[in-house]
Amino acid sequence: MRDPLSKTIVEIPFSGIRKFFDIVNEMDDAISLGVGEPDFDTPWRVRDEAIYSLEKGRTFYTSNAGLKELKVEIAKYLNRRFSLEYDWKNEMLITVGGSEAIDIAFRAMLDPGDEVLIPQPSYVSYVPCTILAGGVPVVINLKEENEFRLTAQELEDAITDKTKILVLPFPNNPTGAIMERKDLEAIAEVIIRHDLFVMSDEIYAELTYQEEHVSIASLPGMKERTVLINGFSKSHAMTGWRLGYACAPAPIIEQMLKIHQYAIMCAPTTSQYAAVEAVKNCDEEVAAMREEYNARRRYLMHRFQEMHLQCFEPFGAFYIFPSIKEFGMTSEEFATEFLRRKKVAVVPGTAFGDCGEGFLRISYAYSLENLKVALDRMEEFITEIREEKACQS
Amino acid sequence: MREQILNYIEHNSRIDLHDLAVLLDADETEIVKEIQQMEQEHIICGYDTLINWDKAGIEKVTAMIEVRVTLQRGMEFDKVAERIYNYPEVSSVCLISGGFDFMVTLEGRTLREVSDFVSNKLSSLDAVLSTKTNFILKKYKDHGTIMAEQHKDERGLVTL
Numbered sequence: 001m002r003d004p005l006s007k008t009i010v011e012i013p014f015s016g017i018r019k020f021f022d023i024v025n026e027m028d029d030a031i032s033l034g035v036g037e038p039d040f041d042t043p044w045r046v047r048d049e050a051i052y053s054l055e056k057g058r059t060f061y062t063s064n065a066g067l068k069e070l071k072v073e074i075a076k077y078l079n080r081r082f083s084l085e086y087d088w089k090n091e092m093l094i095t096v097g098g099s100e101a102i103d104i105a106f107r108a109m110l111d112p113g114d115e116v117l118i119p120q121p122s123y124v125s126y127v128p129c130t131i132l133a134g135g136v137p138v139v140i141n142l143k144e145e146n147e148f149r150l151t152a153q154e155l156e157d158a159i160t161d162k163t164k165i166l167v168l169p170f171p172n173n174p175t176g177a178i179m180e181r182k183d184l185e186a187i188a189e190v191i192i193r194h195d196l197f198v199m200s201d202e203i204y205a206e207l208t209y210q211e212e213h214v215s216i217a218s219l220p221g222m223k224e225r226t227v228l229i230n231g232f233s234k235s236h237a238m239t240g241w242r243l244g245y246a247c248a249p250a251p252i253i254e255q256m257l258k259i260h261q262y263a264i265m266c267a268p269t270t271s272q273y274a275a276v277e278a279v280k281n282c283d284e285e286v287a288a289m290r291e292e293y294n295a296r297r298r299y300l301m302h303r304f305q306e307m308h309l310q311c312f313e314p315f316g317a318f319y320i321f322p323s324i325k326e327f328g329m330t331s332e333e334f335a336t337e338f339l340r341r342k343k344v345a346v347v348p349g350t351a352f353g354d355c356g357e358g359f360l361r362i363s364y365a366y367s368l369e370n371l372k373v374a375l376d377r378m379e380e381f382i383t384e385i386r387e388e389k390a391c392q393s
Numbered sequence: 394m395r396e397q398i399l400n401y402i403e404h405n406s407r408i409d410l411h412d413l414a415v416l417l418d419a420d421e422t423e424i425v426k427e428i429q430q431m432e433q434e435h436i437i438c439g440y441d442t443l444i445n446w447d448k449a450g451i452e453k454v455t456a457m458i459e460v461r462v463t464l465q466r467g468m469e470f471d472k473v474a475e476r477i478y479n480y481p482e483v484s485s486v487c488l489i490s491g492g493f494d495f496m497v498t499l500e501g502r503t504l505r506e507v508s509d510f511v512s513n514k515l516s517s518l519d520a521v522l523s524t525k526t527n528f529i530l531k532k533y534k535d536h537g538t539i540m541a542e543q544h545k546d547e548r549g550l551v552t553l
Binding site for chain 2: 015021024025027030032034035036037039123124173295296298299302345347351352368370372
């Protein structure tokens with residue numbers, strides 16, 4: 001029989017830490033600091049709107065690009081929160097989560113051989129989606145000494161004459177790093193000078209704890225070079241609704257829409273009706289969740305300092321990325337041993353790129369009570385392995 | 394600062410003050426001082442426990458009684474309220490706008506105990522014109538807390 005599989009897809013490796021995940025999923029009594037989604041329920045008023053839309057029988061397809069009402073409200077929201085100006089008619093597309101937007105943006109923009117610059121540690125889908133779109137991923141390894149921000153020099157060093165897109169994943173999963181206005185201005189200058197485009201994944205834009213998030217698309221000369229990706233999963237605790245959106249110059253949106261139309265048809269109708277309520281009337285709920293995350297973030301930083309665990313202070317998303325280099329173990333060894341001895345699951349930094357070696361991703365999308373128990377166990381574990389190490393030497 | 398403290402302890406009065414200081418990015422001694430002051434100023438009036446008596450298997454009867462009153466010189470709302478709230482079996486008294494004047498919440502061990510109180514004590518007050526007793530059949534939510542058991546965390550242990 002002929003090989004049924006595509007070489008391209010077969011050659012994309014499974015995530016290296018799949019083995020670790022298999023071990024985690026076999027443990028029933030483990031607790032976790034490992035999830036990448038909010039612990040809050042979707043605000044009730046949003047769920048209520050979804051139920052109402054079902055009662056009303058709104059179960060048809062929407063237009064391919066999404067409900068007009070939703071797009072109009074998103075345009076207002078982006079303006080109110082991030083000073084962005086997008087025309088809902090031809091510069092916006094409602095997608096099945098931010099994930100779909102990432103995929104179809106690459107497919108709409110890349111020709112075979114085009115290079116995509118991907119800063120790591122970062123979310124896992126940029127590299128495979130680039131390859132599936134025929135592009136060539138080029139990883140930029142971010143450094144802890146820069147608080148995992150991307151510097152203009154790092155960007156400049158990675159650019160070749162094949163470079164087309166820079167992925168800008170901030171606020172960042174897994175590091176919690178943010179890019180402030182001054183950082184973005186330096187990046188924008190390089191982008192414009194080299195005539196490149198940016199895919200700015202701003203899914204955590206609502207979750208910053210120092211200053212308000214700045215979108216690179218709001219900087220002069222950058223809107224025409226940026227595909228902005230956002231959604232409702234993190235900000236409104238709506239991961240399971242699968243709803244995101246892309247904003248970009250009309251010619252890019254037009255081609256993305258073509259792919260979306262053929263492959264997806266439209267984003268889930270119920271989710272779209274619910275999202276109208278989310279984007280229109282939930283600023284207060286979002287702010288309350290942000291406050292709660294921020295309090296937990298401070299609590300975790302405080303505990304890590306007490307444990308003398310090296311860690312830069314992250315100001316975005318809901319992750320902390322402490323270094324475990326002092327223990328002489330790999331991230332995966334540490335995570336596996338921590339799980340075995342204390343039954344706490346954390347994600348090894350290497351899940352998000354090779355340069356995540358020596359780090360752990362700790363999520364604070366958990367109630368304070370849960371965090372306390374997990375952090376107590378972490379303290380015990382660290383004390384144990386420090387003592388063991390001292391005995392050996 | 395006070396508002397932040399109050400917002401936190403309203404739903405978790407047992408929180409460790411050291412933790413609270415970290416959560417609010419404040420100094421622990423400062424927090425302790427503020428709380429003591431608010432206790433003295435009677436801004437913080439008490440630290441009650443929210444109990445699901447049904448679950449504990451202990452029977453309680455709670456009634457919400459609508460009370461209409463008539464006022465006389467020297468016997469204003471506050472005075473009437475005082476006559477009512479001084480009874481230990483009364484758990485709350487509120488002045489209400491609308492068709493009646495006071496909402497009185499009463500807790501007793503039996504239906505009889507509550508009705509005795511209404512007929513013997515409450516109705517016999519000079520100021521009281523009429524009462525309407527509503528017995529609580531089931532309590533779903535109290536002080537912002539849903540009484541039913543909260544659902545478990547059903548998220549996967551690790552997601553990227």
